[in-house]
Amino acid sequence: MHAAVVTTFGSAPRYQEFPTPVPASGEEMLVDVLAAGLHPRVRSQADGSHYTSTDELPLVPGIDGVGRGPDGRLRYFILPDTTMGAMAEQTVIDIRRSVVLADTIDPVVVAAAMNPAMSSWVALRQRVQFQAGQDVLVLGATGNAGRMAVQIAKRFGAGQVIAAGRAADRLAALPALGATATVLLDGDAEGSAGRLGQTAPDVDVVIDYLWGEPAAAAMIALLANRADRHKPLTWIQTGSVAGPTAPISSAALRAARLQIVGSGQGSVSAREYLAELPALAEQITAGTFDVDARAMPLADVGQAWTAAADARKRIVLTTQQ
Numbered sequence: 001m002h003a004a005v006v007t008t009f010g011s012a013p014r015y016q017e018f019p020t021p022v023p024a025s026g027e028e029m030l031v032d033v034l035a036a037g038l039h040p041r042v043r044s045q046a047d048g049s050h051y052t053s054t055d056e057l058p059l060v061p062g063i064d065g066v067g068r069g070p071d072g073r074l075r076y077f078i079l080p081d082t083t084m085g086a087m088a089e090q091t092v093i094d095i096r097r098s099v100v101l102a103d104t105i106d107p108v109v110v111a112a113a114m115n116p117a118m119s120s121w122v123a124l125r126q127r128v129q130f131q132a133g134q135d136v137l138v139l140g141a142t143g144n145a146g147r148m149a150v151q152i153a154k155r156f157g158a159g160q161v162i163a164a165g166r167a168a169d170r171l172a173a174l175p176a177l178g179a180t181a182t183v184l185l186d187g188d189a190e191g192s193a194g195r196l197g198q199t200a201p202d203v204d205v206v207i208d209y210l211w212g213e214p215a216a217a218a219m220i221a222l223l224a225n226r227a228d229r230h231k232p233l234t235w236i237q238t239g240s241v242a243g244p245t246a247p248i249s250s251a252a253l254r255a256a257r258l259q260i261v262g263s264g265q266g267s268v269s270a271r272e273y274l275a276e277l278p279a280l281a282e283q284i285t286a287g288t289f290d291v292d293a294r295a296m297p298l299a300d301v302g303q304a305w306t307a308a309a310d311a312r313k314r315i316v317l318t319t320q321q
């Protein structure tokens with residue numbers, strides 16, 4: 001069979017022949033992969049920079065996808081940490097980490113949406129006791145995960161959903177998806193933080209895809225403008241597109257009821273992720289959320305890798321099966 005194969009960290013995967021994997025137990029199944037998303041997490045898996053990386057090569061990247069098993073059924077699957085990923089004509093899945101899908105669904109939409117959507121869905125369901133009517137700030141709302149977070153917060157009954165991001169055109173599209181206000185984060189960090197402090201001081205939850213300096217500045221601006229500093233604020237660290245570390249002020253943690261938690265592989269157990277899969281898959285296949293996807297053939301993985309660096313639509317690699 002063919003797969004996207006990484007043989008050196010730092011180089012894009014190449015489409016080449018690769019041995020077909022073999023299921024090792026009754027819980028495993030060989031599936032024909034129809035679609036696999038090129039998520040930021042997959043890029044960091046493929047360049048060895050993700051915190052779960054074991055530096056083992058060769059590596060077929062891809063952490064999830066849609067495939068068809070020998071039973072003829074279509075499934076969305078999440079793979080465990082493995083060097084035999086989803087960007088292949090065939091891969092081995094653990095049936096317990098999969099959800100059966102209707103035959104009528106669009107595999108590209110599901111493969112594009114599940115990973116970015118899961119970030120906020122799981123954060124709001126597993127990392128905070130979120131209640132309808134609470135207000136949410138999505139920090140870094142213009143990426144695929146951020147625009148999903150806006151829609152999911154709304155779906156979960158949020159009162160205010162404030163979307164902050166640096167791409168003005170993408171930001172402008174978010175009110176139609178449920179944002180009640182938007183804040184443009186431009187090159188002026190102080191100005192951006194000031195605008196956040198004015199627009200979102202009293203939110204209950206921040207879903208933060210940025211981290212780095214912008215998150216630290218935003219945190220201080222929000223807390224300084226909070227009407228009631230005893231009101232709990234849960235800051236959910238979810239992505240780090242603006243930097244892996246942030247200079248958090250000690251005063252932020254002392255002067256307000258701020259709780260910083262993370263949401264991701266490790267802070268959320270595999271069991272907790274799996275518990276959320278069916279309901280999320282149901283919403284995505286029902287068309288509840290607007291999904292920005294672009295399909296490309298698996299054979300063009302090299303091109304997809306270059307395009308993904310500045311892509312806005314989530315690229316999904318597809319096979320003809």
Ligand SMILES: NC(=O)c1ccc[n+]([C@@H]2O[C@H](COP(=O)([O-])OP(=O)(O)OC[C@H]3O[C@@H](n4cnc5c(N)ncnc54)[C@H](OP(=O)(O)O)[C@@H]3O)[C@@H](O)[C@H]2O)c1
Nearest residue numbers: 040119142143144145146166167238239240241242263264
């Ligand atoms: N923890 C989880 O469960 C989980 C799940 C999925 C994703 N994530 C993480 O969430 C993050 C976003 O993922 P994604 O799928 O949305 O990626 P994406 O579609 O590639 O979007 C990334 C966005 O980040 C924006 N951005 C980059 N640097 C920025 C900065 N300095 N200030 C403001 N915006 C900036 C980009 O904006 P421009 O358009 O302006 O370039 C782009 O819109 C990644 O770190 C990813 O690993 C976490």
